[in-house]
Amino acid sequence: MDMMLGPEAETNMADVNEKAIKMEEEEEPLDEKKPTNPKDEAAEQKKREILEACKARDFAALRALAASPGGFLTDTIRQQAWPLLLGIPPLNPDTKPEQEEEEDNSWKFLPRHKDEDQVQLDVNRAFxxxxxDQNDTQLSHSKTLLSTLITRTLRHHPYLSYFQGYHDICQVLLLTLPPPLQPAALAHLSLLRIRDFMLPNLLPAISQLRLLPDILRSSDPTLWRHLSSTEPFFALSGTLTMYAHDITTLGEITRLFDILLSRDPVFSLYLFAAIVRSRREELLDIPEEEPEMLHSVLSKLPQPLDIEGLISCAVELERRYPPEGLRSWKGEISRWSVLKTGRGEGVYNQGLEEGREAFERQVRELEWRERVKRVRGVVRRNRGVVRGVGVAVLVGVLGVLLRRYGSYYHQPGYGFYGEKGGMLEYVMGLVGRWWVR
Incomplete structure (x- = not known):
């Protein structure tokens, strides 16, 4: 018996015990599993909240979720949220493929849009x-899809004017949304979100830029004074293209679209104000006597871009300094501008006909402004004649207009004319309000 308990037997037992101990260490008890990554749990919870908000059409919740870090998180979720925010009706599951194809091809038989040559030039420079990660064949196919999307929209809405940079916006929709949603998404975006930029001229876009100094004046007077010699045209590229022309990564621009589509169109200007404020120290180091240098710095987005920080700052700026309290809101912004027609949750429920009606009224308003400008020029060149015989005629016209259209002057949203208080401005203001109606 003693022979069986020799060194070899002891070694074998030791090996068995060591293996048993090792297996016991490697095997985790069922009640002591490693916890799930808290970030993953938070992301999954947020996904559920976004989808629930989409299902319930809870726009207030979507606004809050878009402003929180990460926005809508993935393109799959964006395909649920973006169409809802753009007011697109859901896809009809009963639509047959041949019906969809027929609808897709109908644009080809519509008259050619006046800007199609420029569209093609810009599409050639896209992507x-x-x-x-695309080869030449794939890139060519993507450009064909982009050209089709833009041309189709313009032919269906021929009154819209194309602007350079529009293709950058369309590119984001093309790469994010499924093909059946793209045409409706672009049409609603064009007419209800960026309509001011698709008018016959860029005056309404420039009027929007006037709000930027007002935001800075209210939020940072020192910085505003330092930049007062610089026109806000440095913000045109960013605001005109929803920043799609200036941001070079798809992840960043889709994240930015989350917040831009979930909030009122005016938010884009608050976002640029946040960008300016983020460069405060750099800008204050540049002498204010060098507006060209200031413009050069401001016209380029900072790198790297702290998107989450900028969004948080812009949300706070809009909360503290709403557009209705800004100096230029009444005098510079038309009542038909998307900045005013797109205020509040009503923007999510507007239709294309409402967008077209506002477009036509704003065009008439622009035409009237041009007439007023020409009349003022004639008056300045003929001051002597006006002083001699014009006052009596002007008083007579004023009396008629006051009796017939005087009530229009007090309607909200018509602060576009007559701000200087002179008789000519007052009369032209009354006539202008009648004209655009």
């Missing part, structure tokens, strides 16, 4: 930064 510079993203996606960056």
């Amino acid at each position: 510079v930064y993203y996606p960056n």
Whole structure:
């Protein structure tokens, strides 16, 4: 018996015990599993909240979720949220493929849009930064899809004017949304979100820029004074293209679209104000006597871009300094501008006909402004004649207009004319309000 308990037997027992101990260490008890990553749990919870908000059409919740870090998180979720925010009716599951194809091809038989040549020039320069994994054949196909999307929209809405940079916006929709949703998404975006930029001229876009100094004046007077010699045209590229022309990664621009589509169109200007404020120290180091240098710095987005920080700052700026309290809101912004027609949750429920009606009224308003400008020029060139015989005629016209259209002057939203208080401005203001109606 003693022979069986020799060194070899002891070694074998030791090996068995060591293996048993090792297996026991490697095997985790069922009640002591490693916890799930808290970030993953938070992301899953947020996904559920976004989808629930979409299902319930809870726009207030979507606004809050879009402003929180990460926005709508993934393109799959964006395909649920973006169409809802743009007011697009859901896809009809009963639509047959041949019906969809017939509808898709109908645009080809519509008259050619006046800007199609420029569209093609811009499309040829598209997809510079993203996606960056396409070969030449795939890139050519993507450009064909982009050209089709833009041309189709313009032919269906021929009164819209194309602007350079529009293709950058369309590119984001093309790469994010499924094909059946793209045409409706672009039409609603064009007429209800960026309509001011698709008018016959860029005056309404420039009027929007006047709000930027007002935001800075209210939120940072020192910085505003330092930049007062610089026109806000440095913000045109960013605000005109929803920042799609200036941001070079798809992840960043889709994240930014989350917040831009979930909030009122005016938010884009608050976002640029946040960008300016984020560069405060750099800008204050540049002498204010060098407006060209200031313009050069401001016209380029900072790198790297702290998107989450900028969004948080812009949300706070809009909360503290709403557009209705800004100096230029009444005098510079038309009542038919998307900045005013797109205020509040009503923007999510507007239709294309409402957008077209506002477009036509704003065009008439622009035409009237041009007439007023020409009349003022004639008056300045003929001051002597006006002093001699014009006052009596002007008083007579004023009396008629006051009796017939005087009530229009007090309607809200018509602060576009007559701000200087002179008789000519007052009369022209009354006539102008009648004209655009």
